[in-house]
Amino acid sequence: MANNPNEIFNRVGPGTPMGNLFRRFWMPALLSAQVDEADGAPVRLRILSENLVAFRDSNGKVGVIDAFCRHRQAPLFFGRNEECGLRCVYHGWKWNVDGDCVDMPNLQPPANYEELKEKARIKSYPTCEKGGIIWVYMGPEDKQPPMPDFEWLNVPEDHVMVASWIHHSNFHLPMEGEIDTSHISFLHSAQPDSNSVVGNSLAMADDGAPEITLNETKYGYIYGSRRNADGEYYWRVTQWMLPMWSAIPGAMGDFIGNGRGWVPIDDHTTMAFCYLYRPDRPLSDEEQAFSKSGAAFPPRTEYRPVELRDGYVIDAYDTIANKSNDFLIDREMQKTKNYTGVWGISEQDRTLIESMPWADRSEPGILDTSEELLVKSDYPIIKARRILINLARDLEKGIEPAPAHAGGCGVRAISIKSPIADFEELMEKHGELGQATVKP
Ligand code: FES
Ligand SMILES: [Fe+2]
Structure with a gap:
């Protein structure tokens, strides 16, 4: 049995502990x-x-x-x-x-x-x-478990949009970006008068050090991140669902929701699947255009054969902004409009993640966690890693992951401004938005 957590963490091929775990979903x-x-x-x-x-x-x-x-x-x-x-x-x-x-x-x-x-x-x-x-x-x-009961899989066709693209790192790094709430106050921030596709200009930018409360649930976990906002609080409530899904709230008070699942292609490469939906009505033309222009999906992709590191070719949507062109960084935009100078929310994430050292060392894609300096705001990342490693180790001992999408992941993320300071209290009042997924 592999014991090194970095090994367990990164390897997804047949017969590996993490590979076996993913094969239960x-x-x-x-x-x-x-x-x-x-x-x-x-x-x-x-x-x-x-x-x-x-x-x-x-x-x-x-x-x-x-x-x-x-x-x-x-x-x-x-x-x-x-x-x-x-x-x-x-x-x-x-x-x-x-x-x-x-x-x-x-x-x-x-x-x-x-x-x-x-x-x-x-x-x-x-x-x-x-x-x-x-x-x-x-x-x-x-x-074989039942199909997951994500809310976006159960709404009419015109309420949901999906996209996919190839991501050049292991699955952990982009997945962890989804559950890392503090980065959005920086990486995705923009000048208030900027086009919001280049970044967010919500209350998030005013308080970059959110307080996080996390509750483990049967599908993974739910956390609330609380930011100070004009004498009240700006809450973002996010779910992480086994083995690699996120539910991310839309703009404040809106029902639009999105998230991503990160499917390992191999130890070094990942396929992103992004969904965006409204439970209450069809997506408008504006909402669809906005999502495609960089708010949720990469703004420019090309469907083509892509050669992987070992020469095997797959058919995938590949992004025009990539490592070889510095993700088309615009230094003028960085000075005047947004934090990064990169257009599009997911491109901003990719710029950093695909350029991390473990994305292209001699053992590419293998994340060495001992080289990181994790702090309090990284708690959701630490927690997701622990859960995955423990489940993979348990499975090696014959303990099956429960419930492997047997239900309970039909959740909805929340984005709301409220005077309530306590997470449990917030959920008591607004828990219907989270669909009773609050308590473990
Ligand atoms: S290689 Fe002979 S039928 Fe395919
Ligand atoms: Fe991000």
């Missing part, structure tokens, strides 16, 4: 939009260090199967998606969405044809399509 694999057509082009994926290919068959069902052919390991991405299966174009073998081999046309059917076809079964994982996302479950069959 349904995870987003790709956007429905990436496979919008029956019999359309397959999509190359890597999830938890496993190379996979997704395709939508003639009946509209999406399969996620091994990326390579069972015969001579030719890449199935170049295959023909036709008549309810993906056919390898090297010698014509074909698989359906369940991984059954349904054709071996380069041989006269031998006496043991059925047996051979059984041997040629390919790895395939159960999928589910919900909220504009294809979800995948990669764990043991008898441990």
Whole structure:
């Protein structure tokens, strides 16, 4: 059993403690939009260090199967998606969405044809399509949990938007950015007269040292961060949901909510899945345009083949602002408009996170926690790390994570100005916004 917490923390491949833990949860694999057509082009994926290919068959069902052919390991991405299966174009073998081999046309059917076809079964994982996302479950069959009950998965289609993009670091760093409330008073702050896509100009900027109260819950935890604001308090209440989801409140008093799930591609790279929704009504055109211009999603992405560190290629939305162009930092904007000189909230996060030393050392992506100096405001980060490491260690001993999305994560984040100073009291009054998720 791996004992070094940094090792446990970072490794997500098959058989690793953290990899096993993640394999107890349904995870987003790709956007429905990436496979919008029956019999359309397959999509190359890597999830938890496993190379996979997704395709939508003639009946509209999406399969996620091994990326390579069972015969001579030719890449199935170049295959023909036709008549309810993906056919390898090297010698014509074909698989359906369940991984059954349904054709071996380069041989006269031998006496043991059925047996051979059984041997040629390919790895395939159960999928589910919900909220504009294809979800995948990669764990043991008898441990398959129900789909998560996030509120945004249960609202009408026009109430929600989703996006994904590739993120160049392990999953911890961006996930921890989501639950690090004090950074928003700095990294995402802007001059009050600036376009709010370049940063926030809420009460957050006036008090950069929030008081944090955190309660563990069955889905992860909920915390309230309290800032002084004009004689009252500005509260931001945020949830962290196992194993890597956040719920982030929108602007003060508004019902718009968003958050992200960080799916490890491998130990060094991550796929971001971002949702933005309103429970009360459809998103307006302005809200959609605002989100796309940098408030929630990266403002400029390109859907293209992306080569990973070891040469394997996946199909992903990649951002135009990246490390090679210093994330298009504009020093004039930094002087006159916002704190960073970088356009877009998620780009501001990426600028720092993807440039952290452990993003490109000889052992890339491996976070060495002994090099950090964590302080009180980092408590939610410390807590999430402890929970994940403990659950991964427990699972090694045969203790299953409960409840692995069996329910209780249909929560809603809160952003509110109030004279109430105490978190429990705040929740008592406004807990309906948090949907009774307050008490552990
Ligand atoms: S390598 Fe795929 S059918 Fe031969
Ligand atoms: Fe951030």
